Amino acid sequence: MECTCCGACCVAPDIAALDKPLGLRCPHLGADNLCTVYERRPQVCRDYAADEVCRRIEAPTLEERVNNYLALFQLTAEAEAVRESGCASMRMARALRERK
C-alpha cells in the first residue's frame, strides 16, 4: 500500500515520543497534512509505514479517516474522553486513564 499522505496517522494514534495524546493533531502536522519537521521527525514516525489499515480507514475527510482509525482499534470512547478533558499531553491523558 502506497502512503497517500492522508494525515490520519499523525492525528489518530497516541505518540509517546511526541507527548501526543490519542485523537489529537500532532503540532508538527502542517495545514496541508504534511509533516513540517520531516527531516527531524522521531524514530517512531520514521518506522511507520503505510499498510492495510490505511486502506481500511479511507474516507473523503481527515476527520472521517481519524474517526475510522479510532473505531477500528476500538478507541473512540477513550479519544472522546481525552478531547473532552482538554488533555494537551500524554502525561495528562495517562492520568485521566488512571483516574478511571
Ligand code: SF4
Ligand atoms: S494513515 Fe497511512 S496513508 Fe495516511 S498518512 Fe499515514 S501512512 Fe500515509
Ligand code: SF4
Ligand atoms: S512528527 Fe511529523 S510524521 Fe510524526 S506525527 Fe508529527 S506530523 Fe506526523
